[in-house]
Amino acid sequence: MKPLCLLGLSEAHLVALNEPGHRLQAEARDAFMAMQAAAAEAGFQLMPASSFRSFERQLAIWNGKFEGSRPLLDADSRPLDALALSAPERVHAILHWSALPGTSRHHWGTDLDIYDPTLLPPGKKLQLEPWEYEPGGYFYPLSQWLAANRARFGFYLPYQRDLGGVAIEPWHLSYRPQAADCAGLLTPSLVADTLRRQPVAGKAHILKQLDEIFARYITTTPED
């Protein structure tokens, strides 16, 4: 994996999924499609909501939240006024929900967000909020199927628990064999070099506390 691929700055590592607009690395794509076929046999339509995401796209999300042109939420999902917060406070508020550009697992072509459109009641839109995937939520049967089956296709949930950093994301699947390689290549110095070269809002504050940010928001536990 070349550093530019790891950072979402190149797309050379990707192949198309059978869904328009979605891409992964070839091995992860094959594993996902095998899992999709097994899910279909169990009555689920396992679909990607988001797969590869470029640095540029993550940058637009980051800068929009930092500069107040996109909604920014606190850890309890209440709206925050970004411009009323100090730069370090904004950085931490964003990191709870969104990755720093260059560090998103969605850059790797190994990770994707999933749902089942057939479980969504008519007129309801996908929110990507935990309750949808938890007991009583529309996608809970799919969550249960994935819990029993994802590991045999190589997938796990890197954001299964809130460890004081990133919010839980029960929809975010990672293809472990290739994601583990990517995680091993992503270092604070590579991220620092990238930040220095790119127009990331708040980067002076991010660079000052990058080791702490790395430990709290970027390093995830490898357990399932």
Ligand SMILES: [Zn+2]
């Ligand atoms: Zn995700």
